[in-house]
Amino acid sequence: xxxxxxxxxxxxxxxxxxxxxxxxxxxxxxxxxxxxxxxxxxxxxxxxxxxxxxxxxxxxxxxxxxxxxxxxxxxxxxxxxxxxxxxxxxxxxxxxxxxxxxxxxxxxxxxxxxxxxxxxxxxxxxxxxxxxxxxxxxxxxxxxxxxxxxxxxxxxx
Numbered sequence: 443x444x445x446x447x448x449x450x451x452x453x454x455x456x457x458x459x460x461x462x463x464x465x466x467x468x469x470x471x472x473x474x475x476x477x478x479x480x481x482x483x484x485x486x487x488x489x490x491x492x493x494x495x496x497x498x499x500x501x502x503x504x505x506x507x508x509x510x511x512x513x514x515x516x517x518x519x520x521x522x523x524x525x526x527x528x529x530x531x532x533x534x535x536x537x538x539x540x541x542x543x544x545x546x547x548x549x550x551x552x553x554x555x556x557x558x559x560x561x562x563x564x565x566x567x568x569x570x571x572x573x574x575x576x577x578x579x580x581x582x583x584x585x586x587x588x589x590x591x592x593x594x595x596x597x598x599x
Contacts, residue, residue, distance in 0.1 A: 452476070453480065456473075456476055456477055456480060457480070466492075467492040467493070467494070467495055467496070468495070470486075470488075470492075470493060470495065470496035471495035471496045471498075471499050473496070474486055474496045474499040474500050475499055478499070478501070483501045483502075484499075484500045484501050484502070485500060485501065485502040485503075485504070485527060486499075486500035486502070486503050486504070487504045487505075487506055487524050487527065488503070488504075488505060488506065488515070489505070489506040489507045489509075489522060490507065490509070491509070493505075493514075494513075494514035495514075497514045497515040498514050498515075502516070502517070502527075502530060502534075503515040503516050503517065504516075504517045504518070504519055504524075504526060504527065504530065505517070505518045505519065506519050506521075506522045506523070506524070506526075507522060508520075517530055532594065535594040535595040535596075536594045536595075538594075538595045539592050539593070539594055539595050540592075543589045543590070543592050546589065547585065547586060547589050550585060551582055551585075554577060554581060554582065554585075555577070558573075558577060
């Protein structure tokens with residue numbers, strides 16, 4: 443029972459905390475891992491060697507220096523400011539939409555080709571070169587232009 447109460451207190455501290463500072467390297471890494479266990483997406487900014495473990499463990503690790511921590515972090519900022527996090531999130535959202543749109547484009551392209559070929563086979567005909575060209579130039583190009591105007595996602599999840 444005492445272990446459970448301690449775990450509840452730790453969880454409450456994690457959920458209510460906004461900024462965590464003055465921690466040892468091991469505690470930083472433990473904090474990141476505990477937040478991930480609670481199904482949070484964790485971003486960590488660090489500027490020194492004592493941040494390497496937490497930077498590796500975080501979902502988004504950003505080194506604010508070009509020293510030791512830059513080796514451990516997936517992202518390195520050329521300026522020692524956390525303002526780079528906004529750009530990282532913006533690029534992440536754009537990459538998420540790009541991956542999703544690419545998948546939809548490939549699926550729709552295949553379905554259009556399959557259905558048009560199936561319809562022609564059902565009437566005992568084949569698609570001619572001009573019909574394939576029409577599908578590619580007008581239908582698929584229009585679809586690509588429309589999908590290419592997608593906006594970044596509202597969230598990364």
